[in-house]
Amino acid sequence: MDKKIKIQLEADVRPEDFTQSFQPIITAIGIKAALDLCKYSGGIQQYIPLYDEVLEGPRNRAITKEFDGSNTRPLAWKYNVSEVYVRNLLAQNRRSENKRILKENQVNLF
Structure with a gap:
């Protein structure tokens, strides 16, 4: 996908576009940081320490x-x-x- 299109689509991402289990993370870090997290670690199971x-x-x-x-x-x-x-x-x-x-x-x- 073209970089321009990705930027345009990222601007339209809403909290409901993420899974329910990811909602607390979005609340804590915001949509932009959540998107970055998905870019760099998406698809892997990650342990989040207490x-x-x-x-x-x-x-x-x-x-x-x-x-x-x-x-x-x-x-x-x-x-x-x-x-x-x-x-x-x-x-x-x-x-x-x-x-x-x-x-x-x-x-x-x-």
Whole structure:
């Protein structure tokens, strides 16, 4: 189809032209962005993560950044997680950092 015709047809797209299951996405991002999504990912099944799932990474980075050595309880309250979660997260980060440092400082024998 000619590019001019596609542009003309895109200008006439309405929410009802999309399937019912796609309506919440149109409401959230608008018709233009929904059309772009169809262009780039149309026809594939795509998992859309839960909102809270997406916020886990930034939350964990914020907890790690704000940790001062003794504030596990205030961080747990602030981010609505348990103190055990905060301690485990910090321990996991320490292990990862130690592994990274060891790997950087190891001499390659080969």
